[in-house]
Amino acid sequence: MVQYNVTINIDPDFVEEFLIWMKDKHVPDVMKTGIFKSYKIAQLIAPVDPEQEGTVFTFQYFCDDMNDYFRYEKEFAPALRADVTEKYGNKIVSFRSIMEILEEN
Template sequence: MIIYNITINIHESVHDQWLNWMQTKHIGDMLATGKFSSARLVKVLIEEEMGGTTYSVQFMTDSKATLEKYYKENAPELRAESQQLFGDKMLAFRTELEVISVFPPTRE
């Protein structure tokens, strides 16, 4: 399993609008691509010197190949929407993580 992690610092002036958009639109749009099986939105509890509030959004996908398809087929449009809505009030960086093991192990 691959986790596509997006860490986002959002300015206070658009925080509530952004959080609502993430929970009611953007995460659903990402899942609707069919390339992710689930998502998790978490708040980072460390305060940043630059201010704002930081979140991590984690999307689970089955493989690096599926993630590459997302980058090619869906990412430009979805990223453009967030840029259009929040511009320089949002700072994001992305990380790809590979799950090595899960504890306790799941029964399959």
């Protein structure tokens, strides 16, 4: 299984609106692609750097294999990312990572 992880640091003034929009619009749009089997949303409680500004969320999406992920990147990701950029622009900073799940309990 593959975990596609999107970590987003958002301006504190927009946290509530952002989280509602992500839950009501963006995450459902990602799931409608049919690529991912499930997702998780988490919020960073305590940053490593106490001077870090903003509120950090991670959006974790799970798919069967890298072929599924590559299909998502090619067919769906550009438009979905454009939606986020259009809505929040410079109010967020994000980075993405991909992990292979080796074991689950």
